[in-house]
Amino acid sequence: NAGVTQTPKFRVLKTGQSMTLLCAQDMNHEYMYWYRQDPGMGLRLIHYSVGEGTTAKGEVPDGYNVSRLKKQNFLLGLESAAPSQTSVYFCASSRLHGQGARNQPQHFGDGTRLSIL
Amino acid sequence: AQKITQTQPGMFVQEKEAVTLDCTYDTSDPSYGLFWYKQPSSGEMIFLIYQGSYDQQNATEGRYSLNFQKARKSANLVISASQLGDSAMYFCAMREENSGGSNYKLTFGKGTLLTVNP
Numbered sequence: 001n002a003g004v005t006q007t008p009k010f011r012v013l014k015t016g017q018s019m020t021l022l023c024a025q026d027m028n029h030e031y032m033y034w035y036r037q038d039p040g041m042g043l044r045l046i047h048y049s050v051g052e053g054t055t056a057k058g059e060v061p062d063g064y065n066v067s068r069l070k071k072q073n074f075l076l077g078l079e080s081a082a083p084s085q086t087s088v089y090f091c092a093s094s095r096l097h098g099q100g101a102r103n104q105p106q107h108f109g110d111g112t113r114l115s116i117l
Numbered sequence: 118a119q120k121i122t123q124t125q126p127g128m129f130v131q132e133k134e135a136v137t138l139d140c141t142y143d144t145s146d147p148s149y150g151l152f153w154y155k156q157p158s159s160g161e162m163i164f165l166i167y168q169g170s171y172d173q174q175n176a177t178e179g180r181y182s183l184n185f186q187k188a189r190k191s192a193n194l195v196i197s198a199s200q201l202g203d204s205a206m207y208f209c210a211m212r213e214e215n216s217g218g219s220n221y222k223l224t225f226g227k228g229t230l231l232t233v234n235p
Contacts, residue, residue, distance in 0.1 A: 031221060042121075042208060042225040043162075058222065090162065094221065103169060105152055106223055108162035 002026050006091050006109035013081045013116050021076040021112050023091030030096045032074035033058075033106065034066060036087040043090060049074055081116045088113050120144065121211055121226035128231050130199045137184070138194040138229045140209030148214040151192040152223065153183070157205040165207075168192055196231075204233045 004025045013019055023032065030051050035043040045058030049068040063085060065077045074093075078085060092106040122141045130136035142151065153165040168176045168183045176183040184193040196203055207230075210223040 033222070035225075040227060042227040043210075043223075044225070045222055048222060088160070092162075092223075103150065103167045105154075105164035105167060107164075108154075110161050 004091055004093055004107050004109040006089075006112050008112060009110065010113045011115070013078075013114065015081060015083060015116060017081050018077070018079050019081065020078075021089055021091075021114075023074045023076070023093075023109060025072055025074075025091075025093040025107070027093060027095075027107065028071070029093035029107070030071075031094045031106075032068065033092045033094075034064070034074065034076045035090045035092065036060065036085075037090060037111070038087050046076065046089075083116045086114060086116045120224045121209055123209055123226035123229050125229045126227075128229055130196075130231065130233055132201060132233055132235050133198055135195060135197045136199055136231065138196070138207050138209075138231065139191070140193055140226060141189070141191045142209075142211050143190060144211065144213055146213040146215050150212045150214060151183070151185070152210045152212065153181070153192075153194045154208045154210065155203075155205045156208065156228070157202075162208075166194070199233045201233050201235060204231060206230050 007022045033048040034046040037043050044060050047066040049055045052071045055066045067075045089112045091109045094106045095104050120143050149170045151168045155163045166178045166181045168185045175185050180197045182195045206228045208228045209226040
């Protein structure tokens with residue numbers, strides 16, 4: 001039971017470098033999300049997707065891009081990493097609300113710890 | 118204004134005792150859901166319990182129960198018979214299920230760090 005898998009688990013980047021975080025889910029969920037977690041801030045939504053080929057901005061989208069080319073994958077990209085993007089990144093997925101999933105939670109990956117030097 | 122407020126940055130409880138973690142929310146959407154997640158020191162997010170705005174009864178899941186007071190807009194988590202393994206960060210989150218909306222984002226509170234003492 002893989003659920004939601006994030007790769008990599010840890011990464012250190014230098015300012016200005018780029019990288020892509022990969023999220024894969026095997027639950028056939030329509031919705032996928034990227035959050036960042038900073039100390040004392042809870043989780044904040046970066047971008048989300050309601051289906052293959054669609055993405056939308058969340059609460060803190062600046063400096064990030066996303067793509068959902070396949071239903072099971074949601075990629076988060078940092079084009080030019082900045083120290084302010086040092087954080088723990090979580091991917092999550094959930095079912096469509098209308099599919100009797102009103103009480104279904106978002107399922108989270110284990111997180112990616114990213115440090116920008 | 119914050120949509121989810123958790124006023125207790127940290128809480129302590131003795132093993133085997135009950136503890137209540139506070140959560141208040143703010144929404145004008147008549148249809149919404151409230152979730153509690155546990156985040157142990159290992160970092161993963163574990164779903165605990167859900168309460169829907171139209172649910173007539175308070176939600177319960179094993180040792181977890183939700184004290185839902187709709188008029189006060191509060192959804193406090195009650196953990197009975199605390200165990201050492203309950204030591205973790207706890208997050209309250211809300212999903213506004215506005216009619217016609219196609220997204221079901223969660224808005225999280227800042228969390229409460231619970232420490233269970235032996």
